Amino acid sequence: MMSVDEVDRDAETELLTAVKAGDATAYRGIVEKYQNRVYALVYGMVRNREDARDLTQDAFVKAYNNLESFRLESSFYTWLYRIAMNLAIDFIRKRQRHGTTSYDEQIASREDGGGISEIHHADDPRKTLERKRLYERIMDSLDKLPADQKQVILLRELEGLSYKEISDIMDIPEGTVMSRLFYARKKLQKLLAEER
Amino acid sequence: MGMTRLEDWLRRIAEDGDAAAVDAARALLRTDERIPEELRYVLDDPEDRPGAADALLFLLGEGESLVAEAIRAEAGSAMDDDLTANPIEGVPVADAVRAEAGTTRISGAWLADAIPVDEAIRAEAGLVDVADAVAGALGFGIPMVQGALRWGAGAVDVAEAVVGAGPPVAAAVRASAGRVEIAASVLVKVGVDVPPVSHAVRDAAGTVAVADVVMAGIVGADLPEGWMAGVLDRELPDAVHVKAASRIAASSLLGAELTGLASAGTRLRAAVEAGAGTVSLWDGVAKSIGIADPEAVTGWDGAAVRAAVLDEAGSVDVVRRVMAKVRRSSAAPSERPEPRPANSAYWVAAAVAVAATILIVFGFSGIERMPSPGRPAPDMGAPGMVFAKADEIRVDDLNYADDATVQVIQEDGADAAMIIWVDEGKTL
Numbered sequence: 001m002m003s004v005d006e007v008d009r010d011a012e013t014e015l016l017t018a019v020k021a022g023d024a025t026a027y028r029g030i031v032e033k034y035q036n037r038v039y040a041l042v043y044g045m046v047r048n049r050e051d052a053r054d055l056t057q058d059a060f061v062k063a064y065n066n067l068e069s070f071r072l073e074s075s076f077y078t079w080l081y082r083i084a085m086n087l088a089i090d091f092i093r094k095r096q097r098h099g100t101t102s103y104d105e106q107i108a109s110r111e112d113g114g115g116i117s118e119i120h121h122a123d124d125p126r127k128t129l130e131r132k133r134l135y136e137r138i139m140d141s142l143d144k145l146p147a148d149q150k151q152v153i154l155l156r157e158l159e160g161l162s163y164k165e166i167s168d169i170m171d172i173p174e175g176t177v178m179s180r181l182f183y184a185r186k187k188l189q190k191l192l193a194e195e196r
Numbered sequence: 197m198g199m200t201r202l203e204d205w206l207r208r209i210a211e212d213g214d215a216a217a218v219d220a221a222r223a224l225l226r227t228d229e230r231i232p233e234e235l236r237y238v239l240d241d242p243e244d245r246p247g248a249a250d251a252l253l254f255l256l257g258e259g260e261s262l263v264a265e266a267i268r269a270e271a272g273s274a275m276d277d278d279l280t281a282n283p284i285e286g287v288p289v290a291d292a293v294r295a296e297a298g299t300t301r302i303s304g305a306w307l308a309d310a311i312p313v314d315e316a317i318r319a320e321a322g323l324v325d326v327a328d329a330v331a332g333a334l335g336f337g338i339p340m341v342q343g344a345l346r347w348g349a350g351a352v353d354v355a356e357a358v359v360g361a362g363p364p365v366a367a368a369v370r371a372s373a374g375r376v377e378i379a380a381s382v383l384v385k386v387g388v389d390v391p392p393v394s395h396a397v398r399d400a401a402g403t404v405a406v407a408d409v410v411m412a413g414i415v416g417a418d419l420p421e422g423w424m425a426g427v428l429d430r431e432l433p434d435a436v437h438v439k440a441a442s443r444i445a446a447s448s449l450l451g452a453e454l455t456g457l458a459s460a461g462t463r464l465r466a467a468v469e470a471g472a473g474t475v476s477l478w479d480g481v482a483k484s485i486g487i488a489d490p491e492a493v494t495g496w497d498g499a500a501v502r503a504a505v506l507d508e509a510g511s512v513d514v515v516r517r518v519m520a521k522v523r524r525s526s527a528a529p530s531e532r533p534e535p536r537p538a539n540s541a542y543w544v545a546a547a548v549a550v551a552a553t554i555l556i557v558f559g560f561s562g563i564e565r566m567p568s569p570g571r572p573a574p575d576m577g578a579p580g581m582v583f584a585k586a587d588e589i590r591v592d593d594l595n596y597a598d599d600a601t602v603q604v605i606q607e608d609g610a611d612a613a614m615i616i617w618v619d620e621g622k623t624l
Contacts, residue, residue: 024487025494028478035477043472057477061484131470138467156429157461158468163431174431175422182425185457188464 044154045088059084141191149184209249
């Protein structure tokens with residue numbers, strides 16, 4: 001009897017096989033399966049919803065255009081995450097290089113396309129507000145991490161990927177994954193403590 | 197009686213000093229070219245003729261040398277025929293050889309060549325099992341290391357260590373230990389001071405190094421910081437995790453740090469997910485990859501499905517139930533005739549009309565006269581009425597607002613008209 005994961009993998013392989021055979025509409029299943037997960041990761045990196053949305057869409061398109069080089073026996077989602085993460089890193093570098101938006105401007109732009117959405121707490125509006133402030137502090141702290149630490153902590157905490165999977169995505173040794181995770185968490189913890 | 201050889205006469209002389217034999221031997225000896233000329237008259241001297249005869253026999257290859265006999269007597273059973281072929285002067289040689297070789301049987305060949313001590317030692321020393329020694333030195337006996345060493349390292353060839361050729365432990369541990377790195381200092385601790393082993397194992401160990409934790413277990417060092425993440429994420433090998441976790445549990449500072457790290461990660465996830473929200477990207481992706489209609493599905497025929505469902509579904513009569521649920525407006529005039537069930541054709545239309553947009557009449561509750569088929573509608577300044585004939589069923593796509601009042605009025609008689617009133621703005 002197959003496990004849920006095995007069934008899921010088989011279904012995904014069928015879709016990918018169909019896409020590789022020329023049925024582009026089958027790609028919809030892949031997009032719908034991963035869109036929110038990839039989007040959340042990219043958002044964590046760039047902290048702007050519109051940019052995250054565009055980058056995520058670009059990641060899917062790029063994966064589609066390069067599907068010929070993807071081997072079906074490999075893990076599609078680690079391959080996809082690598083594409084998405086690389087696009088996000090490139091975007092951040094360009095943003096820093098050109099200095100098109102300062103950090104403060106980015107915060108303002110959150111009001112339009114980003115920022116923490118209202119988390120409505122039915123019973124206590126005060127708790128809702130506190131939680132929103134906490135999340136904003138966390139995201140501000142995350143922004144202060146170096147890109148490589150930010151990347152590894154997002155892959156671990158958001159997706160729950162193993163060190164091996166993170167190592168494959170980022171193309172670094174597992175030992176490096178472990179040390180970056182440790183320092184990322186430690187710095188995050190310290191920043192959160194400072195901002196209280 | 198055949199000619200007796202010189203050797204025969206000499207043998208008689210050596211054994212019992214036969215006088216007749218001496219004459220014969222002397223005569224033959226004088227003309228025998230195998231014997232050096234200076235020795236052809238040794239039998240003329242009556243002193244020790246047996247000894248002379250024996251020596252002459254040795255020269256002729258017929259007898260054993262007394263020297264050889266002496267060595268054999270000294271060396272015991274270690275002698276073989278090679279000694280007679282290579283006579284050695286002096287008894288003490290045997291003693292020296294025995295002292296060197298111990299109890300190992302030495303072949304005569306060593307006398308000419310180097311002593312094969314390493315072979316002797318290997319035969320004597322046997323094999324040494326290092327598994328227990330290493331495991332004991334590690335302090336906490338990682339089962340996999342013990343098993344790996346015993347299986348792989350097994351025995352160490354002491355002979356090679358003695359002669360300096362280098363033990364095969366490196367290859368054995370490399371084959372067995374896999375990704376576990378055993379630092380050179382650990383090996384030094386157990387007396388296996390072979391630096392290349394640590395390099396060999398490190399090459400094979402891959403990217404996860406557990407040396408720090410192993411060393412922490414041995415030498416009492418603090419837990420390396422990077423390993424906190426490994427403990428938190430359960431990514432360390434089991435035996436190492438147990439060791440590291442126990443060290444954390446024993447330290448309140450380390451425990452607090454671990455708790456802090458865990459909570460930072462959890463809160464981060466919540467924050468990112470709250471900030472990101474959700475997206476639906478297929479439309480954009482579809483257009484980017486050249487799909488004109490994002491909703492299209494290759495091989496899918498929606499019309500056929502619709503036809504199949506309608507065919508199987510057939511028709512239903514839910515009028516009674518629907519009308520039971522439809523509430524009347526409080527402004528409904530009591531003098532208006534109660535709608536009575538008529539033939540089912542009209543009620544099907546009525547049931548549909550309740551859920552549909554009115555095309556007939558809007559908002560009049562004070563109409564005085566019900567129009568009937570063939571009778572023109574009174575001019576009330578309202579949109580014109582469209583009546584269906586009694587034998588016609590007219591189904592229109594109708595919608596009405598939540599706050600509209602719908603009334604279905606059926607005149608008496610099978611041919612009567614069905615009138616639907618919609619009062620927008622009036623709530624029930």
